[in-house]
Amino acid sequence: MSSADVRRESVFVRLRDDVLASIVVFLVALPLSMGLALVAGYPFENAAAVGLVSGAIGGIVVGLLSGSPLQVSGAANGAAVMVAVFVKDFGLEAIGVIVLVSGLVQVVAGALRFGPIFRAVSPALIQGMLAGIGLLIFASQFHVMVDDIPPGTGREFGGIINLYSLPEAMWKGLTMEEHRPAALVGLLTIILIFAWSEFAPKRLRALPAPLIGVAVSAGFAWYFGLGLKYVPAPDDLFTAITLPTSAALLRLGEGGLWMAGLSLAFVAGAESLITATAIDAMQRHAARTRYNRELVAQGVGNMLCGVLGVLPVSGVIVRSSANVQAGGRTRLSTILHGVWILVFILLLPGVLKLIPVASLAAVLVYAGVKLIRIGFVKILWGQDRVEAGVYAATFVTVVATDVLTGLAVGVGLSVARLLYSFSRFEMQVDEREGRFDVALVGAATFIALPTLAGALEALPSDARVHVDLSRLSFIDHACLDLLVNWEQQLEASGGELALDWESLHGLFNERRLRATPAAS
Template sequence: MGRGWGAVSWGAVRGDLPASLVVFLVALPLCVGIAVASGVPVELGLVTGVVGGLVVGVMPGSSLQVSGPAAGLTVLVAEAVDRYGLAGLGTIVLVAGLIQIGLGLLRLGRWFRAISVAVVHGMLTGIGLLLIAGQLHVLAGADTPPTGLAGLTGLPDLVGKLTGSGTAQVSLAVGVATIVVMLLWDTLPGRPGLVPGALVAVVAAAGAAAALRLPVDTIEVEGLLTAIRPSFGHWGGLADPGMLATVVTFALVASAESLFSAAAVDRLHRGPRTDFDRELVAQGTGNTVCGLLGALPMTAVIVRSSANVRAGARTKASRVLHGVWLLLFVAAVPGLVGLIPMPALAAVLVHAGCKLLPWRALPELWREHRGEAVVLVVTAAAILGTDLFTGVLVGLGLAVVKTAWETSHVRVTVHDDVDPVHVAITGNATFLRLPTILTTLDGLPDDRRVRLDLGGLRHVDHACRTALDTWIEAQNRDADVGVQVIAPRPAQDDRPRPVPAAE
């Protein structure tokens, strides 16, 4: 195919068909695992993957990135299901999708690129830690904790349970073996490129658990028609401020994750670049459909997308076909999912959570931009201590404050060896630097005249302007001292006005 769905070329088909199989095999265990971790029927995760392929896959925006349920939304979805139920989740996803469509039509997609990378890394770090902490309990045969923080605080008790329960030890052994198989598979020099390690590990765990009759929990399968609960709007819940906040969080986090994924995928190939506004409309359309079906929310997912590019995909056909394979799997052999042990899926999610952690980014930030590293750590800590929405807001606020602090450089130079004392203020005078300015001015000799040079100021905000006016007026009350301003200061209307010098 050419740049889209134009003329078919045999070279494109040869690349897209095997690539679609690779993406399908990568997506299958992740769709199932994310659904289980989110507290919804496994079929709903597969439905979201199908919608990501068949609906979002054909829409304009990006060319090679793949959409589906994302590990980054797992914690948020689990909290929403616990608070509002599956019906409420459908409404939340539907409205969040409509918001995304509106943002794209208003051409606001490009503005998501203005979000601090440190905040995004912090968000993913917090999500990754919560995901790991929660799935470690499942790995040991325990129930998923009600909140991410409970998962962290409950880890010491989990260790105690492991020492006294043979069933928990067997479950942990299955989970650890699954992780080991995934890691070893990726290091094999002659491994088949079409088969991902996660699928190999899950199939091996399922086979071992069935053959040895191990006492581990397996996935419960409801059936596709039973699991899908069409949601045509439980609009009354939107009167709840908490639900509205959850809707906005879904929309913003899903949009940011999708567009950052698009930017990353664009660096992996030489094909057409992503149109961020159109991609946002496509993601919103997918989430609207998922909301109507009562399925999980979706984002563009970097793991599946990078696998698609590495497998040789050339056009959108690969991601559409991956949706076809998922649909055929759900329709033909859903019972196979019921053979998968829960600790094996938990191991896949622990592995996915570890990939969300900034193993390389944080040390580099600390060496080169320590302020950014602090923003990352604070954002992650705020998510762990509160919730995703609050944590991201804290991170964004801190990033804004950090930027304001860094850009408000001001220098106060005092020459007291001349008469009058010469004081020069240069740079950007904002309220963040007001303590420095006033401390210097208040420390000047009380019995000497002052020449205040403000010619080097590029910007003066209202707080600093008011403080300087007040200080000058106070000094000018003493005719024997006083202040001579030898450069104009910005007035309220930002036009320079002279300040009379003291006689």
């Protein structure tokens, strides 16, 4: 095969993978888009269209501009909950202006290059966040899978409520006539997804397992005439679009409205950039995230969402991880998923109305379980117990409260650990035959200067001293400068100092070379 043939085949493979992945993401995005619009407080008759328009903007507009090629944007939990609060405080007519302000703030923040701030996130925190979100999705969508409303929706500690009421949902699915057909369709969907993923012939496995699960389950429900809830697709997409009125624009003079837009910009930006970091860790095909570009892309998408009066968008871990797991290779999969939303809602709304809500919920139940990586926890526990604690705290807080609080707790613990590591310092002095062996342990920062200086000055002025640096995790310029100056003072008094420079690496050796001339 010639190199040209190899390139053509490679392009075809990437195109095929992106198209198939986009279908999977589309199926995952449908229930999320519509459900979050209801959470945010939009009227039931418009909720589906509002969420789907946001999904289309997140896929097409943000996807085209995105700095994270495989991240999929759309309506997300954190932003939807904030919008629900804003609806109560400012009214539904002000939401478009607030979202517009948040988009503008994100564009400015990206232009000022604030994006990489969110890159400094530990893998334990990211995986704890993903596992927490996965459990929340499982708990809420399990109720939907039996055609029931998650009891924790819109309530404080809603995730916990959804979790402890799971046995009740199972009982309804097993015993109650109005819930049993949905439970059957949901279970069938999960079995089909698992079976297709594990046992389908290799030549057929390119077809996405969720597509097979939803298609077969929808056909099963139609054939047997099961009484189920189906996707409430609107007949007219434009019912979701509400352009800002002059009265709403005049409210731009309200300080509270600007504070709402600023807080929404931060929440949506944090969700997007931390999700982008997580997706970088999950995939090996696409380029790494360009954080400032991603922040600008999110801002442009939210400015458009504000103008159209729909839900704000941000990077969504469920859709993004589904994109990676389904084999997405380039930003085309993200863009196409938005195109499919538009095509179906504009041209084929009747097809959407044939899809059981229980089947789409089953796709999310399966996706939620996949986000909980037990193997990672075992490895982390064996390598670093403190990082395992960060994982556990992030996971528990995400489940008990919300994603942003969980991230705040995880970041706080990571910073506390960092501060502890950089404040932990001790000296071990051992005298043998008139020679003093001094071992420095921990992090020698400026905080340790009083301890280090006091211990060195307590040694005889003419002593022979060996300083072991091999057990240091870090040493800063202030401590290096103290050692160099003390070496000069000791030699002037007839003493001798041997510094174990060769035990240090990288930065330490570089600083030694700069300090040596001054010591001679």
